[in-house]
Amino acid sequence: MLIRALRDEGVEYIFGYPGGAALHIYDAIFRQQDVKHILVRHEQAATHMADAYSRSTGRVGTVLVTSGPGATNAITGIATAYMDSIPMVVISGQVMSHLIGEDAFQETDMVGISRPIVKHSFMVKHASEIPEIVKKAYYIASTGRPGPVVIDVPKDVTHPGQTFPYEYPEKVKIRSYTPATRGHTGQIKKAVQLLLSAKRPVIYTGGGVVQGNAAELLTQLVQLLDFPCTNTLMGLGGYPATDKRFLGMLGMHGTFEANTAMHHSDVILAVGARFDDRVTNTVSKFCPNAKIIHVDIDPASISKTVVADVPIVGAVDSVLSEMLALIQETDERPDAEAIAAWWKQINEWRDRHGLYAKPRYDTSSEKIKPQEVITAIYEVTKGDAFVTSDVGQHQMFTAQYYRFDKPRRWINSGGLGTMGFGLPAAMGVQVAHRDATVVCVTGEGSIQMCIQELSTCTQYHLPVKIICLNNQALGMVRQWQDMQYSSRYAESLYEDSLPDFIKLAEAYGHVGMRVTKREELKAKLEECFALKDRVVFMDIMVDQSEHVYPMHVAPNGSMRDMYLSKTERT
Amino acid sequence: MRRIISVLMENAPGALSRVVGLFSQRGYNIESLTVAPTEDPTLSRLTLTTLGDEHKIEQITKHLNKLIDVVKLVDLTEGAHIERELMLVKVKAAGAQRAEVKRCVDIFRGQIVDVTSSLYIIQITGTSDKLDAFLQAVGDAAILEVVRTGVSGISRGEKVLSL
Numbered sequence: 126m127l128i129r130a131l132r133d134e135g136v137e138y139i140f141g142y143p144g145g146a147a148l149h150i151y152d153a154i155f156r157q158q159d160v161k162h163i164l165v166r167h168e169q170a171a172t173h174m175a176d177a178y179s180r181s182t183g184r185v186g187t188v189l190v191t192s193g194p195g196a197t198n199a200i201t202g203i204a205t206a207y208m209d210s211i212p213m214v215v216i217s218g219q220v221m222s223h224l225i226g227e228d229a230f231q232e233t234d235m236v237g238i239s240r241p242i243v244k245h246s247f248m249v250k251h252a253s254e255i256p257e258i259v260k261k262a263y264y265i266a267s268t269g270r271p272g273p274v275v276i277d278v279p280k281d282v283t284h285p286g287q288t289f290p291y292e293y294p295e296k297v298k299i300r301s302y303t304p305a306t307r308g309h310t311g312q313i314k315k316a317v318q319l320l321l322s323a324k325r326p327v328i329y330t331g332g333g334v335v336q337g338n339a340a341e342l343l344t345q346l347v348q349l350l351d352f353p354c355t356n357t358l359m360g361l362g363g364y365p366a367t368d369k370r371f372l373g374m375l376g377m378h379g380t381f382e383a384n385t386a387m388h389h390s391d392v393i394l395a396v397g398a399r400f401d402d403r404v405t406n407t408v409s410k411f412c413p414n415a416k417i418i419h420v421d422i423d424p425a426s427i428s429k430t431v432v433a434d435v436p437i438v439g440a441v442d443s444v445l446s447e448m449l450a451l452i453q454e455t456d457e458r459p460d461a462e463a464i465a466a467w468w469k470q471i472n473e474w475r476d477r478h479g480l481y482a483k484p485r486y487d488t489s490s491e492k493i494k495p496q497e498v499i500t501a502i503y504e505v506t507k508g509d510a511f512v513t514s515d516v517g518q519h520q521m522f523t524a525q526y527y528r529f530d531k532p533r534r535w536i537n538s539g540g541l542g543t544m545g546f547g548l549p550a551a552m553g554v555q556v557a558h559r560d561a562t563v564v565c566v567t568g569e570g571s572i573q574m575c576i577q578e579l580s581t582c583t584q585y586h587l588p589v590k591i592i593c594l595n596n597q598a599l600g601m602v603r604q605w606q607d608m609q610y611s612s613r614y615a616e617s618l619y620e621d622s623l624p625d626f627i628k629l630a631e632a633y634g635h636v637g638m639r640v641t642k643r644e645e646l647k648a649k650l651e652e653c654f655a656l657k658d659r660v661v662f663m664d665i666m667v668d669q670s671e672h673v674y675p676m677h678v679a680p681n682g683s684m685r686d687m688y689l690s691k692t693e694r695t
Numbered sequence: 696m697r698r699i700i701s702v703l704m705e706n707a708p709g710a711l712s713r714v715v716g717l718f719s720q721r722g723y724n725i726e727s728l729t730v731a732p733t734e735d736p737t738l739s740r741l742t743l744t745t746l747g748d749e750h751k752i753e754q755i756t757k758h759l760n761k762l763i764d765v766v767k768l769v770d771l772t773e774g775a776h777i778e779r780e781l782m783l784v785k786v787k788a789a790g791a792q793r794a795e796v797k798r799c800v801d802i803f804r805g806q807i808v809d810v811t812s813s814l815y816i817i818q819i820t821g822t823s824d825k826l827d828a829f830l831q832a833v834g835d836a837a838i839l840e841v842v843r844t845g846v847s848g849i850s851r852g853e854k855v856l857s858l
Contacts, residue, residue, distance in 0.1 A: 236709060241720045245763040248708070265763060300858070301705060301766040425757035428750075 126252055126291060127216070127283060128153040130259040132160050133293035136187050138178065138556055139163070140171040144191025145231060146218030149283035163556060163585055165549070166577040168195050172202020173546050173575070174553035176211050180536045181511055181554040183338065185267050186211070191218040193231030196277075197238065201543060203273045204242040208540025209359060210336060212271035214262045215239075219248070219279040235277045244272030249282050253289045260294045269304025270423040271336060305422050308439025308447065316394070316418040316435045317451045323392035324463035326352045327383075329375060332359030332539065333397015333421060333441050340364065340532040342445040343396065349452060351464060353471055355383040357398050358524055359539040366528035367508070372471065373480060376404040377677045378521040381478035381687060381695075384675070386471050387412055388685035395419045397441045400431040401540075410683035420444045478675070478689055480525055485674065485690070492668035493643050495519060495594045499526035502564060502592060505650045510562040511554045513537065515547035515571030518600035521673040523566045545574030551589040552582060562590070562654060569595040569623055569664075579633040582660045590653055591662045593626060596669040604672045608688075630662035640665045697726070698752050699771040699778055699848045702741040702759060703856055706732050710764035714741060717762065723747065723755055727780075727823075727845030738766065738858075744823075744846050767856060775851040781818065782826045783808075785840040786833055788815040796833060803829045814839065 127150055131139070139162045143151045154162050165171040168190045175186030186206075190199045196217040206213045220229040236246045245265050247258045255278075262274040320326065328350075334343050340363045347354045347370055354364045355372040364371055373380035375387055387393065393415045398404070400419075405411045408430050419426075419433035420441055427436045437444055476482050486494045499522050502510075512527055513536040514520040520537055529535045536554060538546040551565035572593055582589060594600075599617040606614050627637030636659045640649045646665070653661045678686040678694065688694045704710050711730060718725050723745060730741040745755060752770065759765050771778070788796045789812070796815060800807055805819035819829055823846060830838065850856070 237712070240709075240713060240716050246709070299763065302763050423761070425754065425761055429754060 126255045126289070127259070127278065128157060128160055129291065130256045130293055131187065132157070133256075134259060134263050136160050139187045139189045140165060140174040140178070140553070141189030142168050142171060142191065142195060144193075144195045144218060146192035146220055146280045147189060147195070149280060149285060150189065150216070150218065150278070152285070153283075162189070163581070165581050167575065168198035169202050169545065170549035170552075170575050170578045170581065172199050172206065172213070172215065173543075173549035174556065175213055176202060176206045177513060177536050177550035177553035178557045179211050179213060180550075181533050182557045183533070185263055186213040186553070188213065188215040190215070191231065192220055192235070193233045195231075196233055196235040200238060200242070201545075203239055203275070205538050205541045205543045205546060206273045207242040207244070209332060209538065210271050211273070212266040213273040214266050214276065215273060216276045216278060219277045221281045222250075222279045223281075225279065235275060239275045242273070243275050246275040246277065248277045249279065252282050252284075252287050255282070256291060256293045257297065260297045261299060264297050265299070265302065269302075270426075305424070305438050306440055306443060308420065308437040308444040310447070312435055312437045313444060313447050314451065316420075316437060317448055319392055319416055319418060319435060320350065320352075320394060320448075321452070321455075321457050321459055323352075323459055325386075325389055325391045325467045326350070326394065326459070327372075327386050327390040327392075328352050328354040328394045328396070329357070329387065329398055330354065330360045330363045330396040331357040331398025334360055334363035335532040337397055337422065337441040338532075339397070339442040339445050342442055342449060346445055346449055346452075349449065350459060353386055353468070355379070355387065357401070357404055357539075358537070360398060361524060361535045362529035362532040365530040367530055374524050376401075377406070377679075378525065378673050378675065379404075380480050380525070381675050381689065382471055382474040384677070384684045384687060385474050385695075387415075388683055390415045393417045395433075396445065397421060399426045399429065402430070405431060406677045406679060406682050406684055406686070410681075412684060486671065490668065491643065493640065493646060493665060495522045495596070495667045495671055496526055497643075498592065498594060498646065498665055498667065499523050499566070501647050501650050502566070503527045505647070505654050506562055506564065510534070510564050511536065511551075511558065513547045513550040513554060513563070513565045515565075515567040515574075516542045516544045517568050517571060518596075518604065518671070518673050519566050519568045519571075519594040521601075522594070544571040547571060548575050548578050548589070548591065551591070552578060552585075552587045555587040555589050556585070564590045564592060566592050566594065568600060569593055569597065569619070569626070570599045576629070579630065579635060579660065579662075583634050586658075588656075588658050588660050591660070593662065593664050594667045595623075595626075595664050596667050596671070597623060598669055600669075600671075601673070603669070607672065626662055626664040630660070633660075635660035635662055637661075638663045696748065696752075697744060697746055697772070699742060699744050699776070699846055700756065700759070700768060701771050701848055701856055702743070702768040703733070703766045703858075704739050704741060704762075705764040705766065706737050706739040707764055710739065711741070713762050713764055714759065717758055718745075721754075721758065723751070727843070729845040729847055735858075742845070742847050766858065769850065769856050771848045771850055774854065776848050777851060778822055778846050778848040779820055780823050780826055780846050781820045781844045782829075783842045784817045784819070784830070784833070784838060786815055786817060786837045787813065787839060788837075789813045792837060796837065799829070799832050803832070805829065
């Protein structure tokens, strides 16, 4: 009944791992062909795969795990999806109903453990409830501000001996759940007036634009107004990065021009972004002269940290298209002289300290710089790959130097910052886009957190390209230790303990390549991406001493207070 | 500022834990909490009192509203409302104290609901302030046990919290 409901919901893939409490469900999977199952090597990877499958397609990802350790192993992945508002349904087996509460074998209170990191959860009491609960779960996960939903299924509920009339509901109505759709027209008018009167505007957008399929509308709006646009880490790809109106990413490791423009702006249009602490730096010093328009589908995101002058609760695509229509209707346009002066100022910032005007790293060094690896990947893949990352310096370098022109191409764990995300995420993307080039940019630290999935790649023929920026240290930890702990590298160095990643990749049946010289970097990358149907693990030895810049001065800094290199600050 | 938030929610397993969990997860404070089914058995009404400034209360109500099990809620302290709390107090009542306690109960319009030769059990309803005042009047020395239900509240006039 459960698998039938999933099929009727249109589920193509389940990412999972079997176990005692889920065996009835697995038997049902075995006896049909419509819903395909991907067997991972650890449940965390199942959740990350489903998560990235969702991020790259917009569809809901589906996970199936057993009770107890199966369920708890899934927790990190559920929290990752929750923090980044990714629609996902996680079905967990549970011990038989009459054993619940008795500390039975492999029993854990999954609904309780997952409660703070799910949008909602269900415990199935009777088999007859399954179709409606499945329908509700997918509806809740995918509407409003999306998020993960858990369905906990006691084993007896899926016992095959029971028969019930089966009907999959076409629609569900939940009286206590009405996600926001259109924004308030009066507020939208007010926002448009404010935008048209702006002299130093910035459009700041987040994951909501990507998730809400509003990238196209955003691009139209930005170009119609000729306003500068910056994206959050989660929002990259929401606006074409190669367009001249794009200022780059903002925030802790944002560009000088994006952060400085934000600080000096008079009107900020925030769309599908949540004024995260990694963006705002010290909230009390955030953009002192700016009037803030905040569009978000989640009312609780508005005025949570930074108070909005014009709050608009609504789906970003609907609000942006209303804004566009209003601007197109009126003859009023922003003060052209002021906007031109603003652009002149921004371009001057760009030339002075921008990431793209000239290399911001030492190009004469013998060592391979991580920044140039990302730039080379960008060139070799023609800027058109799906790129996943783990968490740390390599993640920030990728966000800075891989210039995403399309939404849903950049897939990383922004909110939770989950190391181990990158490889399973790349696999999840490859499952959804069989012919696409999928790159996982990782480090020798992160990759070891889910490296067992190299085996899953073999089983399902998922030819992802793993680019490991190997600096033989936990780079971001080391950077903070350099900057704040007088270079006392507490437990951030691997010394001689790292495995031979080449042999490891080969042991799983994949191709391993090592790059140690700058001059061979480009050629090796080309060789790697030419191997279309193989998993390639590229171990690139990069300069250990490199830091990610710009970096916000914290604590107590404002948006414009940044370290620009080891020796310069604003 | 003290606020009374009244929540209408699904009378479903786990609903209460989601509300309570939200408060601990986000570092909000619950002063008192009462919950019981309503005349419609599919709905529960939960009343909680909490402390916080305007900004915090706004966040609390927004996050409560986001919970799927929460149907509707109202901050009663925003308008005219009636609040009541019920308290049972077991006090020593022997000798001269007996008459003194009885007088105090009368003043606060409480009732003595159980009597032994040496103690009374007193029932008293009212606002939380009134109950506090009663306890102060009786004095710590006499009090053996106190149990309070927490605040229940309802708005005055036509305003109704229902589906």
